[in-house]
Every structure is written in structure tokens, then in C-alpha cells.
Amino acid sequence: MKKLLAFVMAAAMTLSLAACGGGSSSSAGTSTPAGTSSAPAASSTPADTADFKVGAIYINGQNDTAGYTFQHHSGITKAMENLGLDPASQLLIVDNVAEDYTAVSNAIDTLAGQGANIIFGISFGYIDAMNDKAEEYPEIIFSHATGYMGNDTNFNNYFGRIYQARYLTGVAAGLKSLEMGNNSIGYVAAYNREYAETCSGINAFALGVQAVNPDAVVHVNKISTWGDENLERQAAQALIDTYDCCVIGQHCDSAQPQLVAAENNVFGCGYNSDMTEQAPNAHLTAAIWHWDVYYQAAIETAMTCGGAENFVTEMGGNAYYAGLSEGFVDASTLNELVAAPGTAAAMEAVRELIDSGEWDVFSGVKLNITVDAEAGTAAVEQVDAPLMSDGYELKDGEVVEMANPEIVPAGGASVTDDVIKSGMNYNVAGVMEG
Template sequence: MDDSDAKATEEAIEACISDGCNIIFTTSWGYMETTAEMAEKYPDIYFSHGTGYMSNGKNFNNYFGRIYQVRYLSGIVAGMNTKSDKVGYVAAQDSSNSEVTGGIDAFAIGVAAVNPEAKIYVAVTNSWDDPDKEKAASEQLLDMGCDVMAQHCDTPYPQTLAQERGVYGIGYNSDMSKETPDACLTSVIWNWSAYYTSAVKSIINGTWDGSNYYGGMAEGLVQLTNLASFAAEGTQEKVDEATAEILNGSNNVFDGVMETNTGETVGTENGTLDDAMITGGIDWYYKNVVIVD
């Protein structure tokens, strides 16, 4: 984030404080460091930052969730519905960003669970918000023959262009069947109200302790929207089966020894990656991921 973005974030926070707000949620990775600084400046204001990793254990915490659980489920959907065994994925950041990379890997593990022959072709834009690059990346993947398009980027181009080409898409952040009803198989979405409600209640009733929050499917924080009627036969059954395994704890997505796309291995037999590693330590791609130039 450049200085102008930091200044804009600071000004927005100051405006909230001037309006009398004593609980401030900052909702993007790029706001993190400025939020940390403002929390030190205003120790009597509660600050809660979405994504990222910084907190002070007092008036500034971090909240995020196990979105990888639903990414995994959406990978199952992709694996069940690709005919070319080429799945496209437009990613905002490269492997140095664990949030994006972990999402790709969870998705890829889901694909492999039902379709070990399929590959996930990832085009990286290196920007959180660059419509031109996101459009170009989508077109590149579609030109390669990808017939299911997934994404971790801000514009709907992976979905709208998939519909234009007559192939499938898997949305992110909102139910994208509204924009692309003929293409959207399902969408990976957040229900942030699950956290906001609990956070505000904890401040009101005096139980706020500054600890970080990390919820998942069990808490209703992350969800998969209803499958399209045109999804391949058997898709719903596979999703239901995997959902039950996640909720009963028998499937944590990043389980056991996993092979990367460079032939190395991560993880341990009978073990699973912990939330801290998934959130901040994943810098590798699963074995079926191909990074396109």
C-alpha cells in the first residue's frame, strides 16, 4: 500500500471517530498497518481488522475465517463439472501471499479429490484491483481451454467472460448467479455478520478480550451457495459428503503429507496444518496447480 492509500485509510478512520464511533471495523488487507497505528493512538476505541495477521491483544484484533473449507468444496464442484480437465483461476497475488495461495491450494485439493486428472491453471495479476489485468487473465485462461473459471480477484470478469464463452464459473464474495445465471455453478461467500454480531455483543457485555477471531463453516462465517440446476449429476452428493466430513472434523482439507507442484512435500502423516500456518505460512502450490505466464 502506498502513502496515499495509508493517508486515505487514516482519514476514513478519523472521520468515523469524529462521528462518535467507538467500534471500527477495517475490512481489507491494505488497511492493516494503518489500523494498528490508529489503535495505538486511540486506546479507548475498539479496532477490528479483517484478513491480515496484526493485533495488539487489547483494543485491536484480527478477524478472518476458514474460507479454505469452502474453497475446497468449490474445488469438488469444479472437478465434477470440467470436461476439458482444465480449470482456470484468476489470482490477485502470487505465492508470497498466503491468503490467496492457501485458497488456491484448498481449491486444488478439492478438485483432485474427485478428478485427479484435472489441472488448475492460475493466472496472477499481482494486484488486488486491476480490472484490465483481471480481464486479460480471464481471456488467457479461457483461450487455453479452461471450461470452469474460479477466482480470487475483485472484478466479475472470470464469471462474465465464462458465460460469454459458454463455460462454467465459480463465484467469490457474492452469489454470482445473479450476474451469470447460465454459467455460475456455485459461489464461495462470506457471512461477516456472524462475526460482527458476536464482536459488538462482546464489547457491550464486557467480554471483549482482544483475542483474534477465526471462524468457519461451523460458525456460519463461510458458505457455499446452492448448486446450479445444471451441475453435473453426483455433484451435490460429493459436496454433501465433504461438508459432513469437515463439520465432524474428519477432513481438515490440509491433512497428511501433501505433494507440491515442484515435487516437494509438506505436512506430516496423520497431521494437519494449523490455522496459523494456513493463514500466514503457505507459500507453495498443490501438485495439480500450473502457474501460467
């Protein structure tokens, strides 16, 4: 199959999501993708919401100005304000909580004692404590980001197709590498094959890079922790010093890789929040979350579902999973000051394909993207081609050679959601770790 599609730049789409409850619909709405669990239409929130309390457990500080915790905190406060709640008096926070069972359990006990009606835990390592505490406190709703556990009543998990946004940022990185005449791109990763969340992000970023610069190599420096600013900084510097990387991508919590890129007169693609403010002369774009989309749905449901035991049913299941077309993930506004000419058109062309459902990242159809910077257009050629791994996978904690490095045959359907969410343990061709 070959298709040639020409796209001119278009205005960014306006997306929103309805919360769930049951009754008349709220002011915002969107559809749920096939095979995912999201919320049905919601009733109006109760007139008296003064006693409702939202609890949140953060891995970093609530006053962070960029990155992972910052984006979650911004999403929660925005959602609360949209629902007529006052974050200053109705948001209870325990922050800087390590991924330690006892620490998380103590944080939950604190929030429960303060009267939290719903508790959000934003880091993967909180999952076991939240699972146990959901049973201990059946009258409280528990909602866990990036996890996989849940029950049938008061405990769910939420995540999304952030790999779609990472592909878009990979396009920006690849075009910048072409402009600079440098095929070496770096990526600071919390983990790699150990978690499908990190592995799929690396792979999507690399495939986006390759769509515009097939000769590029993505060098991954793994720091084996979600958030350590010193290690993030050191890893980014090592990628520049060792491989002469001209663009630094990241899957870690802070803006340190972008600051290092700026200090070395190279460029970068951030994560979680728009990091242009932190590195205005280096940051191209970031894969970002609009967490308020989920938080508004979850909080409104918690207020209208008639009790914690009804929460999971009213949310349509215990696993929320949405993507670009629902407005849950995206690439941040392109920094035209430093982006290569034609980048915006190329990113918009890919966004249109993903949003329409015509194409997705991990299929047996690759994109070949060329830009006409002067005309402001991008040509996207869809070509049947197998999705190939680098030939290795993680098994029982060891990286071993794969029996078959072909992941998807030419023209084949995309890798399924369950693999992307929890089963991707290989890197695609063109990724090098270490």
C-alpha cells in the same frame, strides 16, 4: 487408512454464532474450534443503543451488488439489524479507500470525528494504519479483516477457514470438468504465493478438483491486485484463450471472471458472494463468507464490554478465526441449472466430513470422490497419501526449488492454522501459474 463412506444429500445445516460480553446468553450460539479465538457467551444488548455508531472502511463502493465489499457491507448491516441498530443512521462508511497508509488514516480520522465507537477495516493493506490509529484513539475499537496485527485492548483481527469452502467449490469445478471432458481449469488470483490467504485458497480449490478429477490441472493467472475489474476480466479471458479452460475459479473482488465465463459458454466458481445472479448460465457455486457471524459478535461485544480497553479480552483474544462448522464460511447454493449431476451430493458428503472434524483439507489423507448421479449419492474414499507441493516455494520474494516437496506425510495431521493463515508459500501438485 481407507474408509468408504456413502452419503445421500442432506438439507444444509443451520448455523449461528453467539456474540460476547458476559452475562446471560444471546439468542444465537455456537462453539469455538480448538486453537482459535472467538467470543464467550454475550449479555443482552443495552436497551438504549441509539447513540452507538459503527464505522466501516471499504475498498470498493458500498453500493456494489456482488463481491468482496458487497458481502462485508451485507454482513455489517444484517448484524446491526439483528442487534436493533439502524444502519441508515448508525453506520458510518468511508468507501473506495485504497490500500494507502495516508488514505486509510484519513478515513479513520473522519470516522472518529463522526463519533464511531468501533471501526472495521476490511482490506489487508489497511493494517498498519489501523494498528497506529488504535494507539492514537484508545477509546475506539478497531477490528481488521484478513490481517494479523492486534493488541491486548482495543484492536483485533478476524478471518476464517475459507479454504474449506474453496475445497467444496473445487469439487463442483472438477465434476463439471469431467462432464465436459476437459481437464483444464482456470483460476484468477489476486496473488499467489505472496500471501498465505491466496495461496491456501488456490491449493484447497485444486485439491477439491483433484478429488473428483485427478487428471485436472488448475492454471493460475495472477493479477497482483485485490480488485481491478479490467484486470480480472482480462485474466479470465486469457485463461480461456490460452489453456481452453472450461471452468474459471477466482480469488478477486468482482464478478468479472464469472461474466467472462458466461460470455465464452464455459462455467465458473465465484468468491465472496453468490454470483449466480450475475452469471446464471455459467456460475456453479461460490466460496462465501457469512460475515454477519463475526460482525454481530464484535458489535454486541463493543456495546456491552464496558469500554474499548476491554474489547479484546471479552472477545477471547485478538485473533478471531472460524470456519465451516461455525457457519462463518460455506459454498453458496449450487446452481443446479448448470452443475454436473451428482455435484450436490458430493459437496454435502465433504461438508459432513469437515463439519464433523473427522477430516480437513491439508492433511495426509486425500479424498477420492465418485458420484452416482441417478441415485443422488456420493461415495467418499479416504486414502492415506502425502500432501505434495509442486516442488517450489517463495523465499525472499523469489520462487525457488524446495528441498523436500512433501508437505505432510501419508496419514499425517493437517497443516496447522498458523501455516494456513500466514505461512503457506507453495502450491500443491497440479497447480500451474502463468
